[in-house]
Amino acid sequence: MDIKKRAAAGTMESSDAYVEIEPASQGVSLELESVVLNQFGEQIRQTVLSVLAQEGVENAKVRIIDRGALECVIRARVEAAVCRGREEA
Template sequence: MQIVKEALAGTLESSDLLVKVAPAADGRLELVIESEVMRQFGAQIRRVVAETLERLGVTAGLVVVEDKGALDCAIRARVQTAVLRGAGQVQIDWSRLS
């Protein structure tokens, strides 16, 4: 899946996160994560985001995650939503979403 425009999903409320996606200028995938719980859960947040992007077939783009203590299911849902919006997807391949 290719990110063709900027898109957002989520909020900055407690126990949620804001995910921003944008097309890549250089064709690379760049992941930026900021979290209030980075020391405790940073590796897990990065793993969930990376797995979700891989499952969606995203290989290029800028993905910025501002986490406020969200659970894995919320992280997955917000990343999926932002990517689908950024890719301009009208038809959703539900088998790629978990």
């Protein structure tokens, strides 16, 4: 099921991540801003893509502002944004 509306989850606090998701028509696009881009940029991308795949999201525009969140936090924030975007939460 695809994203129906623009939705967001998380905060800009240190050690958290703010995730925005919105409908798209041609695949997944990911925009990432992170205070630990050099150290964890690739790992964060992989985390986000794996959550989207697990949720069956094939088309979406995702924007993440990461403030040094642990992987479990990023997963939770992306899942919450997806649920809200599908009007499930």
